Amino acid sequence: MGKYFDASYLWNAFPQLLPFLKVTFIVTLFAVIFGLILGWLLTMAKLSRYRSLRFLASTYITIMRCTPSIVLLFLIYYGVPLIFENFHINLHDLHSAYFVIITFALQFAGIISEVIRSAYLSVPTGQYEAAVSVGLTPFQAYKRIIFPQALLVALPNLGNSLIALLQEGALAYTIGLIDIVGKAQLMVAANINAHALEIFIALAIIYWGLSLLIDKIFSLLEKSLNKGKKSLKMT
Amino acid sequence: MNGGFNVEFFINTFFVALSGIPTALVVTIVVLLIALPLGFLLAMTRLNNVPLLSPFSKLYVSFVRGTPIIIQIFIIYSSIPLFLKALFEKYHIAYDVYKIHPLWYAFIIFSFSTTAILIEVFRSALKTVDQGQLEAAYSVGLTSFQAYKRIIIPQALVVAMPNLCTATVNLIKATSLGYAISLQEITLRAKVAANAGYNYVEAYLDIFIVYILLCSVVEFSFKLFENRLSRYKISKA
Amino acid sequence: MLNIQNVHKSFGENKILKGVDLFIDKGDVVVILGPSGSGKTTLLRCINFLERADKGSANFGEISVDLHSASKKEIHQIRQKTAFVFQNYNLFNNKTALENVTEGLIIGRQMTKKEATKIGTAALDRVGLSTKYDAYPSELSGGQQQRVGIARAIALTPDIILFDEPTSALDPELVGEVLAVMKDIAKDGTTMLVVTHETSFARDVANKVIFMDGGTIVEEGTAHDIFTTPKEERTKKFLKRVIPEDYTFYI
Amino acid sequence: MLNIQNVHKSFGENKILKGVDLFIDKGDVVVILGPSGSGKTTLLRCINFLERADKGSANFGEISVDLHSASKKEIHQIRQKTAFVFQNYNLFNNKTALENVTEGLIIGRQMTKKEATKIGTAALDRVGLSTKYDAYPSELSGGQQQRVGIARAIALTPDIILFDEPTSALDPELVGEVLAVMKDIAKDGTTMLVVTHETSFARDVANKVIFMDGGTIVEEGTAHDIFTTPKEERTKKFLKRVIPEDYTFYI
């Protein structure tokens, strides 16, 4: 079978791949920040008293959830500069990272707003009522009483979405932004697809490490929020 | 569009893309049938701290959720046949491993990843159900299984619904990665059609519309179901 | 001090409150009696805007508001001056007993943590929970949770406290103690609106007793009037069942 | 019928039950009295395995089990023969009042839906909820929820019903009614273990009264013995506060 699996390719891949984590991190970080803000606004809209707001938010969420990321990426990458062209602003030379961040943030917002909504709804209304009854403003009530309890419920799903976002880097490659996945693909291409398995295994290991790290942080968070909470135990 | 939008191609390819829906749906449904119960059971092992199984499912989630599906596809698709081939040769099984239909790989790969996602979805949802509900069920003589089926799961599902919907829609979209194993679904069909005349703009628009249609229907059904399930709650809005 | 007019509230088709008027003076202790489902809890919730009334107005000291359309700011102002003791406790699940009590002080009233802790422990001591400062609600017995809820309200020293059956989960020994605490606060001049079934409390402390049924106030008056010479048939019937036969009413 | 020995239970460092023995005969109505936090709820929960005791054994008719290490099957057997009325109701949130009552009949006891509905509506009627069959718990007042909880238990016609303060959320009018229902069931020969603060109920119905404090049984005896000639200092002190001074005890 020849040297089908050659571990040296695996080891050599790490030093080449790791520097590109930076791009992955930057894109993810900004997408998460903007996505959370927008996602939270969407949740508020979806739970608001106004029908039109609810409708707008729902439509947005539907579109963002249903559009394949690559299509969305192309829509943003080609559509946004076209729109700005009308105002005589040239965005064609803007670095592709901006478009990637915009795309991911928009999509992350749609998904995360459903996470936030379901977590929020799982906190009993009595908690909010008690908080405002002791004189907290609604904002304070959310921040101090509802949010910590909702976050606990949201964390596992937040983890799902965050880790999925980290992996969307593969898409950024489509428009030429080289993050860690892109680099791996370039390396595979440079080898003319030989030993792709080893390089992808190296990539998988790096991602696994990241995911373990995130899991660790999240379970610490979960533990600290779990105070006073009894979870279902079969007796 | 200055390339000259090819309307005829756009329309023809729309139906080509539509014809990929059954494949995408079959994969999605089979995978959900596998991943829903599995994800739920593994979530339970974590909540109840079952020895061995609980740490296993934790590790499982971190790995499968943590690594891009496309890489899992690649690794599984390139190594499983090698492994099977060696195995078949050893036991003189006359079956050509390379004749295995890509659908089978799709079932396996997407079940793996969806299970990991669903473990987390269920885990968070189950946490929101009050212990008192389980106790009351026990007190009227239900077994654990009955209590879960009739009392706990219906309540947990309400919380899980939006995230289940996201997971399902994501799964439908992820089946497009099946191109890596030559799975004849929506994206691949459209792109094959696009190659001859480089009609990629049209092809992507077709893909866009087909997914929006398909996923909206799925989302809408979930919403109906969610409303039904949450009848008992007073609205918070 | 608190003047409420013409409160209406429906849930769907069900009319729960059908035009309730209520007048409470500073220092008053008003007790609301009434059968289950008569709308007592709903009335209290409307006063504190936990439920939006369909109609009705309130004068709260200098503040006048419409119960249906009050602004956020008005609502917050009123809530700052009131406290609520919930029938089903509603303790903050993610906070210890002491934190439950100090939350409103530190965040709502901007006290320092030290001050708040002092007041909070005193309030918990007052309801007999000196050993449970750091327990979470899930670790407390029903009666203990009920008492944390009361401590949380009295620690705020609000202008008026709305009590929704504050002693329902307590054992008789504690009922006595908690009622004593409530009498105490009443003496401090705190205005109280109390939904309770403790006729002895009504008798000893209330200067006004209101009997509600089917979403309206059937009868109101001093405790003495209501208990000894009820005018309405419905009130008589209710009281007959509430006050044991072998029990004579002393004023 | 039910014989419990040497139950121990701690939460962390806190010893809540310190060796409780209990003997209940068929048809007995046993009332447990005691101050808040004395472990009454915990004892009931241990009997129904909602809490695993650290130590202790139970004989339940023919079945003998260790409270600490009972198997799933044993636990299920025992639960099939008992019913529990919770202090905080614990109604099934996703079921209507009627479904709450029929759930255990249809699923736990394999009755047909028709039979179960007949029994369920009868049970709800008995606690005065004929108009609320289809209401969800979130649409019921506290007292109504409590009564659904009681209906749910009596509908099962179990060998023994464990009541944890079944009247705490009820208004006095209903307390009377519910206690009447309980007397009724007692007459049918249902064995009952009741944590309650209703001394009149203890007096009229119980053939045994147990006084608990600090995780042990301080004193037990007939209602007459306990109320008129309590032996222990702690019991006397408790009863003195519980029974109004102007209240004479008649047997």
Place this chain on the structure above:
Amino acid sequence: SSGESNSNGVREIKVAFDQGLNPIAYIDDKGNPTGYEIEAMKLVDQELKDYKFKYVGTTSDDLLIGVEQGKFQVGVKNAFFTEERTKKFLYPKEFLGLSSTGLVVKKENKEVNTLEEFAKKGLSLAPIAANSAQYTLIENYNTKHPDNKVKLKAGDTFSLDIVQWVNEERVDGGVMIEGPFNEQVTNPKGAYHNLKNDIFYNEFTVIQTWPLFNKKEQAFAEAYDKAIKKVKEEGKLRELSKKFYSRDLFEVQDQSQKKS
């Protein structure tokens, strides 16, 4: 939305390239774009004083959409000519390079060197990326030979290791361009040099490859035509062919043109 002219009247041209096409267009170890088609474009750039090329690495799909929309003025991706594509893109008069395409087979199929034979024997073919030139090639063959079709499967856009697949007998054959095959197998340093006696490359055609211009770039395309013609005449493309494909493919073309 065409590239900007600066004050000297030199216009910047964005040349998109599919960065995963070693040795046609790719990014080397140092992060610089290179490959046959890139180097050829660099030669064109040198000839054109009024234009300055900027190379943008991307994927095939983005390149096609980008050139069509005008984000890039021109793109290279080992593209073949089809009539249909002229509706979307401006093809210049002069081609850019040549691509030797062949069947990669195991020893036992050593003599299979045309698509007809391959099809007749009913052999299986490794999936080909739907957006690649080779796919079009086989598809065209199939339309011309409806009763002797090659079993064509569309597949992955990246990372298909054809030599290995054929060696494992996962498939009977694959379509490859000669350059990459040589890099892997013939080259003594190649990853699969150990398979040089088991796996064979049988060329079945040499095809012209073209740069794709945005429809509005007629003037630029004409400038390109002039420049590339000069470069060809100077024999510089033959050198590039030798360098990247280890063979002068222009010779092959000359001979087949003589034949016909």
